[in-house]
Amino acid sequence: MPSELWTQFDAAPLALTLRIAVVATLLALVLGMALGWVFARTRLPGRGLLEAICMLPLVLPPTVLGYGILVLMGRRSALGAWLREHFDYTVIFNWHGAVIASTLVALPLVLKGASSAFAQVDRNLEAAARTLRQSRWSCFVRVTLPLAWPGILAGTLLAFARAMGEFGASLMVAGSIPGQTQTASMAIYDAVQAGRDDLALMLSLIVSAVSVAVLVLSNRYLQRPTP
Amino acid sequence: MKRRLLLSLALASLPLLASAQQLTVSAAASLTDAFKEIAPRFEAARPGATLRFNFAASGVLLQQIAQGAPVDVFASADQETMNRGADQKLIAANTRRDFAANSLVLISPVQGAPAVAALADLNRPDVKRIAVGKVASVPVGRYTQQALESAQLWGALGPKLVFADNVRQVLDYVSRGEVEAGFVYRTDAELLKDKVRIGMTVGGHAPVTYPAAVVADSKQAALARDFVAFLGGAEAQAILARYGFGKP
Numbered sequence: 383m384p385s386e387l388w389t390q391f392d393a394a395p396l397a398l399t400l401r402i403a404v405v406a407t408l409l410a411l412v413l414g415m416a417l418g419w420v421f422a423r424t425r426l427p428g429r430g431l432l433e434a435i436c437m438l439p440l441v442l443p444p445t446v447l448g449y450g451i452l453v454l455m456g457r458r459s460a461l462g463a464w465l466r467e468h469f470d471y472t473v474i475f476n477w478h479g480a481v482i483a484s485t486l487v488a489l490p491l492v493l494k495g496a497s498s499a500f501a502q503v504d505r506n507l508e509a510a511a512r513t514l515r516q517s518r519w520s521c522f523v524r525v526t527l528p529l530a531w532p533g534i535l536a537g538t539l540l541a542f543a544r545a546m547g548e549f550g551a552s553l554m555v556a557g558s559i560p561g562q563t564q565t566a567s568m569a570i571y572d573a574v575q576a577g578r579d580d581l582a583l584m585l586s587l588i589v590s591a592v593s594v595a596v597l598v599l600s601n602r603y604l605q606r607p608t609p
Numbered sequence: 610m611k612r613r614l615l616l617s618l619a620l621a622s623l624p625l626l627a628s629a630q631q632l633t634v635s636a637a638a639s640l641t642d643a644f645k646e647i648a649p650r651f652e653a654a655r656p657g658a659t660l661r662f663n664f665a666a667s668g669v670l671l672q673q674i675a676q677g678a679p680v681d682v683f684a685s686a687d688q689e690t691m692n693r694g695a696d697q698k699l700i701a702a703n704t705r706r707d708f709a710a711n712s713l714v715l716i717s718p719v720q721g722a723p724a725v726a727a728l729a730d731l732n733r734p735d736v737k738r739i740a741v742g743k744v745a746s747v748p749v750g751r752y753t754q755q756a757l758e759s760a761q762l763w764g765a766l767g768p769k770l771v772f773a774d775n776v777r778q779v780l781d782y783v784s785r786g787e788v789e790a791g792f793v794y795r796t797d798a799e800l801l802k803d804k805v806r807i808g809m810t811v812g813g814h815a816p817v818t819y820p821a822a823v824v825a826d827s828k829q830a831a832l833a834r835d836f837v838a839f840l841g842g843a844e845a846q847a848i849l850a851r852y853g854f855g856k857p
Contacts, residue, residue, distance in 0.1 A: 457786050458721075474787050475738055475771050557771045558743075575774070576745035577672045 391581075394561050395569035396588065402477060402552075402565060403545040406484035410492045410541050413485070415534060418496025433493075440490040444483075444550025451482060451555045477563050479555035484548040488541035495537020499530035532603045539600035543593050630655075632832050633679060635663045635670040637686035637748065637819065638775035639711065639794050643852040644684075647845045651836060654844075658832055666775040667691075668746030674699050674824055681827040682836050684819060686711075686776070686794075687748035691820045701830070704823040707857035708840040709849050711794040711817040713752050715808040718786040725790045726808040728760045731769070740771045740782040740791035749776040752814040753792040759813030780805065796853040818857050 420426055421433050439447055455473050456462045465471045473479035503526050511521040549567040556563040558572060566589050573582035636644050641664045648660045663670065663678075667685040671694050674680050683700060685691045694700045717725040723735045731739055742750025750772065757763040773779045776793050783791040784804035794817065798807050821840055823833040839845055846856070 452785075452787075557773075559771055562768075572743065572745070575666070575669045575672060575743070577668075577675065578745075 391584070392560075392569075395564050395566045395585070398477060398564065399546055399566040399589075402480050402484055402548075403542055405481050406488050406545040406548075407492075407538060407542040409481070409485045410488040410545070411534075411538050414489055414492025414537070414541070415496045417489075418493050418534075419500055421493070422497040422500035433497075436493055437490045439486040444487075444548075445554065447483060447486060448551035448554030451479065451486075451551065455479075455482070455555075474555060475557045475559060475563060477556055480548065480552035480563060480565060483551035483555055484545040487548055487551070488545040491541040491544055492534070492537045495540070496530070496534045499533025499537075500526065502533070503529045536600050536603035539596050539603065543596040543600070546589065546593060546596075630657045630829075630832065631659050631661055632681045632829055632836055633661045633663065634682040634684065634836065635665070635674065635678070635680045635824075636682075636684040637667045637670070638664050638777045639686055639749070639797055640664070640684060640709075640819070641777070642800065643796075643849050643854065646848050647840070650844050650848070651839050654839065655832070655835060660836070666742065666747040668743075668748070669775075671699065672746070677826075679826075679828075680824045681829045681833040682821060683824055684708075684821040684840070685748070686817070686819055687751065688815070688818060688820060689751065690748060691822060694822070699825055700822040701825050701827075702822070704834055704837055705820050706822070706837055706841055707818050707820050708837075708845070709819040710855035710857050711796055711819070711853075712855075713749070713756060713792060713811040713814060713817060714795045714798050715790060715811055716780075716783050716793055716798050716805040717790045717808055718783055719804055719806050721786055722789050724806070724808065728757070728762055728809075728811070730808070731762065731766055731790060736789040737769060738771050738788040738790075739766060739769045740773050740779040740788045742776055742779060742792075743772045743774065747773070747775055748817075749779065749792060749794060752817060753811075755814035756792075756811045799853050819854075 417436060421429055426432070452474070453459060454461060457466060457472060457474060462472060462474070473482060507529070508521055508525055511525045516524065547567060549571070552565060553568055558564045558568040564572070566585055570582050570585045573585065634644070644662060648662070651660060652658055663680065667687060667690040670683060671685070671690050674683060674694065675697060683694060691700065691705065695702045695705070715725060715728065717723070723733070725731065725736060730736065741753045742748065744750045744754050754763060757766060771782065771788055773782060776797055779791045780793050780797045780801060782788045784801050792811065795807070795810070798805055821837045823830055823837060827833045
């Protein structure tokens with residue numbers, strides 16, 4: 383590899399990609415666990431439809447997701463105009479926009495992992511904990527969560543890998559602003575467009591290596607039989 | 610049985626026959642509307658010929674040609690990209706012709722944004738985001754960079770710049786009101802007069818001229834040369850003029 387590539391190399395897109403993926407995964411984890419619990423344990427009316435809607439970002443074209451965020455949160459939208467008016471804030475051309483897009487695509491993976499993990503937890507163990515005068519919350523934290531955790535973690539790792547790879551929706555919402563919103567996937571796209579094949583190849587290899595590491599980790603948890 | 614075999618062979622070869630007269634033209638995004646109108650005129654003048662367009666930023670198109678995309682004619686929005694094509698021997702240099710000219714304008718949304726009528730206005734705090742083409746691959750981005758460098762504003766405005774994939778994306782950002790200002794060609798701004806306002810015509814950059822050339826690897830070189838010549842003819846020039854393009 384030519385040494386000039388190293389001197390010109392900009393690590394900002396990689397750092398930003400990690401930052402976005404970490405924040406998006408944490409958000410997806412909280413949301414996914416809450417929704418997974420609801421879908422696995424309650425008889426909420428319209429549950430099936432709600433679950434399908436939550437899973438939608440997994441199969442929708444990224445352009446639909448990006449367009450949806452623009453319509454709902456763009457400057458001309460009611461929410462976007464209100465945020466701009468009162469807080470001088472917008473998610474458009476802001477890395478927060480990429481976090482929203484990444485959270486939405488990551489959510490289904492956490493949600494699926496969490497709801498099946500919660501469904502597999504033996505209810506007798508929870509009932510036993512309740513007879514030992516554990517509160518509902520304490521029962522959840524001390525019994526349910528430890529039992530469901532491997533399944534949730536496997537989903538979360540997949541979600542992290544997916545969030546790192548987000549491209550289309552983030553590009554539409556956050557734009558490709560070097561040093562501000564340009565993620566690794568966008569930097570690769572720009573490099574290909576500009577004919578910088580060396581840079582594109584190098585970034586692709588780094589992103590692939592990180593993703594493989596995360597997937598290996600995720601598989602390890604998936605293969606561990608849930609107790 | 611034999612007849613069926615012959616029939617299926619004949620059917621299978623149909624696409625080959627059809628593509629025998631098909632011309633693929635990779636053209637700068639700013640040419641989209643004018644070229645779509647020129648196409649039926651050319652097809653009428655050359656019975657049997659069909660045009661297929663591929664519109665994107667000129668730098669992206671050249672990149673595709675360099676990677677071996679089956680393209681017959683390349684029409685760029687600047688000389689620099691075409692020069693790069695000539696340097697890499699991707700185009701037949703002797704077929705190169707300038708066929709149109711354009712100008713760079715500063716635009717802002719008609720609704721809900723501050724009026725921007727001079728380059729100095731871009732420094733104002735209420736102008737938060739400015740859309741420009743990506744400098745490495747989009748000609749309008751390079752013209753914008755030259756103009757802002759001439760005005761010694763490029764460095765200062767850096768943090769406000771949003772880079773777009775092509776000139777039409779800049780236009781889209783401005784027309785949606787997601788940015789307060791942007792740099793496009795006059796012909797693009799004229800297409801969305803109800804949504805964007807032209808603040809000024811911007812100088813301080815290389816002249817905006819459009820060269821077209823036959824791609825070196827074209828399998829339809831004769832027809833491709835015809836199309837390049839057609840662009841310079843009265844019929845195509847009248848259409849280009851109607852969209853606001855100037856003579857080269």
